[in-house]
Amino acid sequence: DTxxxxxxxxxxxxxxxxxxxxxxxxxxxxxxxxxxxxxxxPPELMFVYSYEKLSINESVPSRFxxxxxxxxxxxxxxxxxxxEDSALYLCASSQDDRGKYNEQFFGPGxxxxxx
Amino acid sequence: AQSVTQLDSQVxxxxxxxxxxxxxxxxxxxxxxxxxxxYPNQGLQLLLKYLSGSTLVKSINGFEAEFNKSQTSxxxxxxxxxxxxxxxxxxxxxxxxxxxxKLIFGAGTRLAVHP
Numbered sequence: 001d002t003x004x005x006x007x008x009x010x011x012x013x014x015x016x017x018x019x020x021x022x023x024x025x026x027x028x029x030x031x032x033x034x035x036x037x038x039x040x041x042p043p044e045l046m047f048v049y050s051y052e053k054l055s056i057n058e059s060v061p062s063r064f065x066x067x068x069x070x071x072x073x074x075x076x077x078x079x080x081x082x083x084e085d086s087a088l089y090l091c092a093s094s095q096d097d098r099g100k101y102n103e104q105f106f107g108p109g110x111x112x113x114x115x
Numbered sequence: 116a117q118s119v120t121q122l123d124s125q126v127x128x129x130x131x132x133x134x135x136x137x138x139x140x141x142x143x144x145x146x147x148x149x150x151x152x153x154y155p156n157q158g159l160q161l162l163l164k165y166l167s168g169s170t171l172v173k174s175i176n177g178f179e180a181e182f183n184k185s186q187t188s189x190x191x192x193x194x195x196x197x198x199x200x201x202x203x204x205x206x207x208x209x210x211x212x213x214x215x216x217k218l219i220f221g222a223g224t225r226l227a228v229h230p
Contacts (some may be wrong), residue, residue, distance in 0.1 A: 004158075042205055042220035043159070056217075090158055102147065103166075104207045104218055106158040 003092040004107035006091050012113045015081060021110045023074040023091030031097040033104065034066060041112040043090055049074060049098045081114045088112075117141055117210035121221035129229050130198055136191040136224045138180075138206030147209035148189040149218070150180055156204045163206070165189060201228045 004025045014020050023032065031050045035043035048056035049068040060083055063085075065077040074091055092104040121187045129175040140146065147166050151159040163172050170182040180191045189206060206221040 006158075040223070040225075042223050045217065048217075063196065093160075100184040102218060103149065104163055105161070106151075111156070 002106050004091055004093055005109035006089075006110050008110060008111075009108065010111045012115065013078065014115050015083075017081075018077070018079045018080065021076040021089055021091075022114075023076075023107055024072055025093040025105070026072055027093060027094050027095075028071075028103065029093035029105070030071060031102075032068065033092040033094075034074070034076050035092065037088040037090055037109070039102045047076075048097060055097065075089065078112075081112075083114050086112055086114045117146075117208050117219045119206050119219050119221035121206055121224050123224050125225045127227045127229060128196055131195045133194050134192065134200075134226065136197050136204050136226065138189045138190065138191065138208075138221060140187050140189065140206075140208045140219075148160065148180075148182060149170050149207040149209070150178070150189070150191050151205045151207060151220075153205065153223075154203045159205065163191070196226070196228045198228050198230060200226060202226060207230075 007022045031046050034046040036046055037043045045058050046060045047066045052068045052071055063080050067075040088109045090109045091107040094102050094104045118141045122140045128134045129215050149164045150162040152162045162178055163174050165172050165182040173179040178193045180189055182189055204224045204226055206217050209217050210217050
């Protein structure tokens with residue numbers, strides 16, 4: 001299985017809602033990532049989990065809260081988002097977060113719209 | 116820190132014509148290079164990677180890229196494009212200057228293949 005899955009595919013939420021994005025991989029990868037991608041732009045790294053521990057937070061606002069329940073799952077909890085947070089949220093995984101093993105496999109993304 | 120420059124934001128080309136998408140990176144001691152493709156409303160798919168060894172790497176669908184250390188380039192080429200190659204292409208480099216490997220993306224090149 002060389003797939004990264006993400007749910008839901010689309011999400012519309014109001015600024016007062018609480019929602020979660022989910023990501024799953026069964027490749028035995030020990031590093032998982034959240035990216036945000038705006039239209040016609042490259043992905044921007046948000047968080048990196050390495051061996052289920054948060055290793056990198058790229059100065060992301062606290063309204064985004066990541067969680068790694070186990071080595072196969074990655075969640076992104078959303079609360080009190082702003083319309084400018086509307087974007088494609090991509091999850092990725094890699095064997096490790098070092099060197100050549102940083103070949104990342106991406107999921108299809110969740111298209112988030114904040115009203 | 117690494118940076119990646121994709122010189123062309125858009126490349127229009129006719130079907131069956133050759134194409135080259137350019138990518139330059141800033142130099143580093145250890146560098147691992149990737150090309151990702153993103154079709155509309157989808158996540159990123161790994162197209163090619165250079166980790167070590169032969170400087171010419173090839174994909175299963177006819178793309179190839181050559182790692183040129185002296186010119187710090189990793190240009191993507193295809194001798195004859197198909198309509199289905201229309202997509203956004205991102206060049207990326209793995210950077211270890213921060214103590215862990217972070218994938219640095221270029222701004223992307225939109226390849227538009229016309230009949």
